[in-house]
Amino acid sequence: MRELRIAMIGQKGIPARYGGVETHVDAIATRLAARGHEVWTFCRARFMPSKLDMEPLEGYRVIGGQHWYRGVHLAYRGSINTKHMDAASHTFLCALESGLLHRFDIVHFHGIGPAAFAPVPKLFRRKVVSTFHALDWKQVKWSPLAKKLLRNGEARGARRSDGLITVSRILQKYVSENYGISAEYIPNGANLPAGPPARGDIGRYGLRGGDYVLAVGRIIRDRCLDRVIEAFRQVPGPLKLVIVGSETPRTAYSEQLQARADGRVIFTGDVFGKALQDLYANCAVYVLASVVEGLPITVCEAMAHGRPLLLSRIPENEEVGGDAAVYFNPNDVNELRDMLQELLEDRILQQRLSSIGVERARTTYNWDRIAEDIEAYYLKIVGA
Numbered sequence: 001m002r003e004l005r006i007a008m009i010g011q012k013g014i015p016a017r018y019g020g021v022e023t024h025v026d027a028i029a030t031r032l033a034a035r036g037h038e039v040w041t042f043c044r045a046r047f048m049p050s051k052l053d054m055e056p057l058e059g060y061r062v063i064g065g066q067h068w069y070r071g072v073h074l075a076y077r078g079s080i081n082t083k084h085m086d087a088a089s090h091t092f093l094c095a096l097e098s099g100l101l102h103r104f105d106i107v108h109f110h111g112i113g114p115a116a117f118a119p120v121p122k123l124f125r126r127k128v129v130s131t132f133h134a135l136d137w138k139q140v141k142w143s144p145l146a147k148k149l150l151r152n153g154e155a156r157g158a159r160r161s162d163g164l165i166t167v168s169r170i171l172q173k174y175v176s177e178n179y180g181i182s183a184e185y186i187p188n189g190a191n192l193p194a195g196p197p198a199r200g201d202i203g204r205y206g207l208r209g210g211d212y213v214l215a216v217g218r219i220i221r222d223r224c225l226d227r228v229i230e231a232f233r234q235v236p237g238p239l240k241l242v243i244v245g246s247e248t249p250r251t252a253y254s255e256q257l258q259a260r261a262d263g264r265v266i267f268t269g270d271v272f273g274k275a276l277q278d279l280y281a282n283c284a285v286y287v288l289a290s291v292v293e294g295l296p297i298t299v300c301e302a303m304a305h306g307r308p309l310l311l312s313r314i315p316e317n318e319e320v321g322g323d324a325a326v327y328f329n330p331n332d333v334n335e336l337r338d339m340l341q342e343l344l345e346d347r348i349l350q351q352r353l354s355s356i357g358v359e360r361a362r363t364t365y366n367w368d369r370i371a372e373d374i375e376a377y378y379l380k381i382v383g384a
Contacts, residue, residue, distance in 0.1 A: 004105040004378055005038045007098040009091055010114030013043030013076075015060060015069055017272050019218055020297045021110050021133055024167075024188055031371035033071035040104075042094035044086070045076040091117050099124035106378050112136055113150055115157020122160065127381050130161040132171050132183070134294025140221050155179070163381040165374070168295040170315050184377055187320075188297045189367040190304035193281065200278030205242065205266050207282070212240040212266075213340070214283035214307075216276070216298045217290075219247035219254055224289040224312070224330055229260050231337040239344070241265045244279060280305040285343055285350075288312060291330050295320050300365040303357035308350040310336075310343055320365070324357035 008025050012018045016026035025041060033039045048067070049060065059070040067074035077097070079090035091114045098107045099121030107121040108129045115130035122128055136142070137150040158164055158175055164183040166172040175183040199209050213232065217223055225243060232241045241261075246269050247254045258267065271279065280286070286302035286309050293316040300320065302309060309325035311317040318327065326349075328339045343349060 002379065002382070003036050003038070004032075004382065005103065006032060006040070006378065007094075007102065007104045007107045008039065008041045008110065009094045009098065009107065009117075010087075010110035011041060011043070013047040014041050014072065014074065015272075017270065018047070020188070020294070023297050024131075024133065025110055027189065027191070027367040028371050028374055029072045030070040031367065032375060035371070035375060037375070038073070039071070040073045040075050040098075040102075042075045042077055042090075042098070044090050045078045046081060048076050087113060088116075092120065095120035099126050105382050109157060109161070112154035112157060114153075115161065116149075116153030118157050118160045122162075127163075128161045129163040129165065129378065129381060130157040131165040131167065131186075132157070132175065132294075133167055133188075134292070135171070135174070138222075138292045140292075158183075163377060165377065168316060168319055170319055171294065186370055186373045186377065187365055188295045188300055189365040189370045190297065190300035190361050191277075191367055192304050192362060193277070198278065199282060201275060202278050202282055205268060207240065207242070207266075209282035210284050211238070212242045212283055213285045213287055213344075214242050214244070214279060214302075215287050215289075216244040216280075216301075217288070217296075219243070219245050219257065221253055222290055222292040224291060225257055226260060227330065227333050227336060228287060228289050229257060229265060231333045231340060232265070233260075233262055234337045235341050235344070239264065239284070242268060242279065242283070244268045244271050244276065246270050277301075277305070280307060283307055285310055285340065287340065288317060289328075289330050289336065290314065290317070293317060299325075300361060303365065304361035306354040306358045308343055308353040309357060310340055322356070322360060324353050324360055326353070 011022045011025040014026040016022040029039045029041050061068045077093055079086045095117040098104055104126055106129055107126045109115045110131050112132055118128045118130055137147040158179040158181055165186050166183045167188050172183050172185045175181050280301055286307045289312045303324055309321050311321050311325045311327055312330035313327040326339055328335045
């Protein structure tokens, strides 16, 4: 098999501590490196662990001034640190460097915004692959101008990349209908637990296991956590609601959530690695109330741990959850409350959803298989 030189651009950085795109890149890049490929991930300099005053994760090394994580070269580069210029300036610089200074076989852009810069490395005859993770312009946080720029980037990435990947069948169909392009479907995934669940350190939050409902992800309005809290408050008993994630930069929305919460709601902030996996493994139910998604990795991870799923009834969630979940109208707090209470009381339903979810994670949403599919796609593009 041919060994490839691969650059990944668009993520804030790895190890994954930021969001779904970073989790995806972390999972794929480290596996490709383990398979003998030379992999660079371009990272924003301000997210270097030493600058964030955080302990590096296991596998992170600095050798001779070069940063490495589990065999992946971390290339920290600068950006113009403003809301609208941070990602774009960083991506442009990395796209230019990847084409001009290095002989990469594949330059892989992650996200519709970064994909706007696909033409840059192509000027230097590099093969370019773009992955569409979500239609980010649907998020409420973006201004009309930002939405327009994202859509322009989406169109440029679709039309100017040598290969296009979508993480869901829904996105694959969208690309076909809007651009007449046949994209490759390669989904997100999860790490399958090596053994039975352990409690780990969930006791630090006053939890015992099976005594809480879990929600994981960035705190943004599209996740509708206010409705989750409102519904949960109407479910009697000692059960707790654990919300993992943060809002950066912090806005009034986080304050509103905390004002609505009662003493049974626990905000953990950002949690990563084994501590996060322990929270997945020991929850009674995993809930996601989003109105905008791509293909949520958090659902894949909850399935891998055999957790019953309660998901908003949107096409993206129905695709990933399939028969491993029960669904509710994200705009109906009363239906969310009723479905949550019913699921918590029905042990037979919980067991059935758990069994189906584990099998879906093993066969479809499995990072090991997904990395192999991406490797095969790279080889196809390089061969073409």
